[in-house]
Amino acid sequence: MWKRSKLRGFRRPKQYIAVIVFVICTIELINLLQSENQPLEVKPPLHHKDINHELQLERMAMDKNIKSLHRDLITASRYSRDERISLALKDIVSSFFRINQAMKTTENLPGEMTIVLNCQNECSFTNLNDILDGISKSIHKNNPIVIATSKVEIFRYILESKLKHLPHLNLVKVGQSDSFKMIYKTICNHVSTDTLFITRSLTKFPSETSLRKIESMMLSDVEFHQNLIIGASVTDHQNIWDTGCYRTKMLLYQYRITKGHDESFGQSNMLHCDYLLGAFAIHKKTFQKYLRTNYLGIAFSNEPMFRAPDSFFTKNIFYLDLFNYLKSKLYTVKLMLDITFPQISNSLPALTREEIRPFLVKNQLNKFLSDEFHHDFQCNQVNINGGGYLQMQNVGMFIPKCAIDELNTLLLFITKVLDQQKYEYELDSGSVVGQTKLSATLPWERDHDLVFKPKHFKHLATLNNTFLSRGYIQKARFTDLDKCIANKSLTCGYMGIKSKTWRIELIGQSILGSNLYQNKGRWLLGPTKGQVGEQWMKVPVNPGSYCRSHYGVDVLKHQQHWADVGGINSWMEYDKVGHWIDCKRPGHHSCCNNFLADGNLIFRDVWL
Numbered sequence: 001m002w003k004r005s006k007l008r009g010f011r012r013p014k015q016y017i018a019v020i021v022f023v024i025c026t027i028e029l030i031n032l033l034q035s036e037n038q039p040l041e042v043k044p045p046l047h048h049k050d051i052n053h054e055l056q057l058e059r060m061a062m063d064k065n066i067k068s069l070h071r072d073l074i075t076a077s078r079y080s081r082d083e084r085i086s087l088a089l090k091d092i093v094s095s096f097f098r099i100n101q102a103m104k105t106t107e108n109l110p111g112e113m114t115i116v117l118n119c120q121n122e123c124s125f126t127n128l129n130d131i132l133d134g135i136s137k138s139i140h141k142n143n144p145i146v147i148a149t150s151k152v153e154i155f156r157y158i159l160e161s162k163l164k165h166l167p168h169l170n171l172v173k174v175g176q177s178d179s180f181k182m183i184y185k186t187i188c189n190h191v192s193t194d195t196l197f198i199t200r201s202l203t204k205f206p207s208e209t210s211l212r213k214i215e216s217m218m219l220s221d222v223e224f225h226q227n228l229i230i231g232a233s234v235t236d237h238q239n240i241w242d243t244g245c246y247r248t249k250m251l252l253y254q255y256r257i258t259k260g261h262d263e264s265f266g267q268s269n270m271l272h273c274d275y276l277l278g279a280f281a282i283h284k285k286t287f288q289k290y291l292r293t294n295y296l297g298i299a300f301s302n303e304p305m306f307r308a309p310d311s312f313f314t315k316n317i318f319y320l321d322l323f324n325y326l327k328s329k330l331y332t333v334k335l336m337l338d339i340t341f342p343q344i345s346n347s348l349p350a351l352t353r354e355e356i357r358p359f360l361v362k363n364q365l366n367k368f369l370s371d372e373f374h375h376d377f378q379c380n381q382v383n384i385n386g387g388g389y390l391q392m393q394n395v396g397m398f399i400p401k402c403a404i405d406e407l408n409t410l411l412l413f414i415t416k417v418l419d420q421q422k423y424e425y426e427l428d429s430g431s432v433v434g435q436t437k438l439s440a441t442l443p444w445e446r447d448h449d450l451v452f453k454p455k456h457f458k459h460l461a462t463l464n465n466t467f468l469s470r471g472y473i474q475k476a477r478f479t480d481l482d483k484c485i486a487n488k489s490l491t492c493g494y495m496g497i498k499s500k501t502w503r504i505e506l507i508g509q510s511i512l513g514s515n516l517y518q519n520k521g522r523w524l525l526g527p528t529k530g531q532v533g534e535q536w537m538k539v540p541v542n543p544g545s546y547c548r549s550h551y552g553v554d555v556l557k558h559q560q561h562w563a564d565v566g567g568i569n570s571w572m573e574y575d576k577v578g579h580w581i582d583c584k585r586p587g588h589h590s591c592c593n594n595f596l597a598d599g600n601l602i603f604r605d606v607w608l
Helices: 013-036 048-079 083-104 125-136 152-158 160-165 180-188 212-222 284-292 315-328 353-362 388-393 401-420 430-438 454-461 464-468 481-486 543-551
Strands: 113-118 145-149 169-173 195-198 228-235 245-251 254-259 270-273 280-283 332-342 367-370 374-376 425-427 448-452 473-477 491-498 503-509 529-532 535-538
Touching (some): 113 125, 113 212, 125 145, 145 180, 152 160, 152 169, 180 284, 195 212, 195 284, 212 280, 212 332, 245 315, 315 332, 315 353, 425 430, 430 529, 454 491, 464 473
Parallel strands (some): 113 145, 228 332, 254 367
Antiparallel strands (some): 228 280, 367 374, 491 503
């Protein structure tokens, strides 16, 4: 930067400029003479991609130097006391500005971005005119542009005047009924650059907008990992601005998406996102990898895989599924705050139950949660099978909550029948452990256990039709029942009540836990009850003490069902508490070893 004192001696601007030119030319001449004495270095020929990279680096370096000199000249013109020198410097500033702009509008190099417009089912023709007008007036008029439509001839006739100003515009014909996925497969076949800029529901392309920063970052990423996706913030039709950045989590058969971020990238002014609402840049190879994954997932290992129909890939589901795929493959999604594009809406679209159901089926989910709405499905509605005897095929995985709901429904029905008959009963064994630790059913449970007085067995057997009316099967087994009733030290009698996949076991026991502790006045309060899901069940008078005395001091830490860990029966020694066994499907969102083997918060609704 020049100081004022160095400008006082110059009275004539032409002399001043001549001195500058003379010094520069002298330095260049000295460098040239020195270089003649150096042996000529022969470099090996560069690969096409290396040439592109070298050109891009040279252009970026030149742009940086011109901007730096541009700033210095502006400063010098401001502090000059001689008005003639100031005017002369301003003329030089204007020249450098034109040079810098001309550099940016040079013809596109291979490897830059193709602007993609899906006008078959995203952008309207009215918006297309505004978008193309904006591009033609911007520094991106030489970028390749691909417009997908089933009405190519009509578009070519109407856009004839635009084609003169946009030399690299290409109209691509797609089918009238093509799905989103098929349209983008066709588009990719007509793209020659490494990067695509997916405009989505763009309404305008502001002429002052520059994507050079995104292009530069994506080009650098091509040389390394190709795992970067960069998006822009959004405004809606009322010019209300929003980041359009969302975080997502898939956990325990639930999917949660919420607006916001929990990480940024320092000086780059970028946010870390999982889902983008607006336009974004993506590598062509990455996009094509996703477009080839057109199968629906399997809910469990005993179910066959099947391909997703094209109708699955609707507008809203396509992008949700794309970003879910990118996150599962550990791609990095960033949002650049200082670039904004107007689009139809700046909020997440409200997905209907029918719209979201295939997405849940694909990812073995039964619940979808967002800030504005949520959808909850039963297991059979989303092709999920699990729990009970089926859980033997999914060792090391938590049971879906929708399957546990079936077990809890069965438990509630049975306890209502027992209450109506005024039987004495209470939860027992692992059912009490789940109630104590989780206020719910253990998500690795195989059944529920109840104990009740043997004197009720014969009468309970006569209620078979009551259970059959709900589709439940009753199987009773008595062993010297009269002898058992007479001798209260014995435990005898068994009845199993089964639903489609679950079973409730009722065991005869003359003395219940609550019979051993009769506090004065306790009869006024009634039996102790504990929460199991959304229900309140009769439990031992002190369930915490019961669990500790039955299962030991480490009962609060988790260990899977005795049948999963190779035990003979529930009376085995639980010597590996606080550890999960290996998951049968590593990486699945319900694998037990994704979580700590302690605590209960993980079993509630997904939080971010």
